[in-house]
Amino acid sequence: MITMDDIIREGNPTLREVASEVSLPLSEEDIALGKEMMEFLKNSQDPIKAEELNLRGGVGLAAPQLDISKRIIAVHVPSADPVAEPTLSTVMYNPKILSHSVQDACLGEGEGCLSVDREVPGYVVRHAKVTISYYDADGQKQKIRLKNYEAIVVQHEIDHINGVMFYDHINEANPFSLKEGVLVID
Ligand code: CO
Numbered sequence: 001m002i003t004m005d006d007i008i009r010e011g012n013p014t015l016r017e018v019a020s021e022v023s024l025p026l027s028e029e030d031i032a033l034g035k036e037m038m039e040f041l042k043n044s045q046d047p048i049k050a051e052e053l054n055l056r057g058g059v060g061l062a063a064p065q066l067d068i069s070k071r072i073i074a075v076h077v078p079s080a081d082p083v084a085e086p087t088l089s090t091v092m093y094n095p096k097i098l099s100h101s102v103q104d105a106c107l108g109e110g111e112g113c114l115s116v117d118r119e120v121p122g123y124v125v126r127h128a129k130v131t132i133s134y135y136d137a138d139g140q141k142q143k144i145r146l147k148n149y150e151a152i153v154v155q156h157e158i159d160h161i162n163g164v165m166f167y168d169h170i171n172e173a174n175p176f177s178l179k180e181g182v183l184v185i186d
Contacts, residue, residue, distance in 0.1 A: 002040040003053055008067045009115050010165065019062075019069040019161040021094050025139050030072060034091035034137055037061045037074035045078060058114050060153045062160030065115050071095065073157035077150055088150045092134035095158055098143070100127035105183035107152055111166040120167045122175025126155045128183050148185050 008014060022030050044055040063072040073095055077088040105128035110121055129147040132154060136142050146154055156166055171177055178184070 001043075001053075002036050002061075002066065004055060004114075006067075007061075007065050007114050009117060010113075012067065012115075014064050014067050014069055015115060015160070015165065016163040017064065017069050018163050019064050019071045021071050022135075024093075024135060026093060026135070026137070030070070030093065031137055033063065033066075033068065033070075034072055034074060034093070037063070037066075037072070038076060038089070038091055041074055041076035045076065056114055060157040061114065062157045064160050064163075071161045073154070073161065075150075075153050075157060077153055088146070088153070090134075091137050092132070092142075092154075093136070095132055095134035095154070095161075097127075097155070097158060098131045098133050100131070101129035101147075103128040103181070103183060104179070105148060105152065105185055106178070107149070108184045108186045110170075111152075111156060113156070113166055115160075116165070116167070120170065122167070122170035123178055123182075123184075124152075124156075124166050124169045125178070125182055126152050126169065130155060132158075148183075152185065 043049040044058045060075045063070045071094045074091045106123040106125045111124045130151045131145050133143045
């Protein structure tokens with residue numbers, strides 16, 4: 001089971017590497033890893049398990065954060081309605097941004113990361129909408145369009161497999177300055 005001890009923190013060079021594509025058909029190992037990553041996210045969002053295992057809550061995790069330089073990400077975004085299905089819950093192998101909106105967006109509260117043990121204030125400007133292709137755990141090619149919060153989460157995780165940290169997008173001199181027309185998501 002993945003715990004916080006398995007997650008590497010900023011300063012570890014693996015977080016700055018461009019991760020390698022996984023080979024298809026997927027290996028048992030890569031499928032098992034994806035399952036564990038998803039289990040971690042679910043545990044981290046379960047108040048009882050999170051407390052028991054001392055997990056910080058997370059909606060996304062990328063394999064490089066486990067010191068595994070592979071293009072695998074997991075995202076688990078719960079619905080605002082607690083009894084509804086999660087709005088996005090999937091493991092993506094070799095995810096790729098095929099296209100994106102001209103419109104940019106950022107989270108009003110900024111972003112955090114399980115590999116960053118400090119608050120880094122500032123707007124992290126990303127694309128408001130993205131079309132992503134990826135392979136699912138069954139090795140099937142998938143294509144999805146995401147917008148707003150889900151789009152931001154997936155872009156944060158895809159950054160990890162490209163060696164990019166969220167704060168690389170923050171305007172250092174003026175962390176809360178925004179160009180006109182950027183959508184702020186609350
Ligand atoms: Co992160």
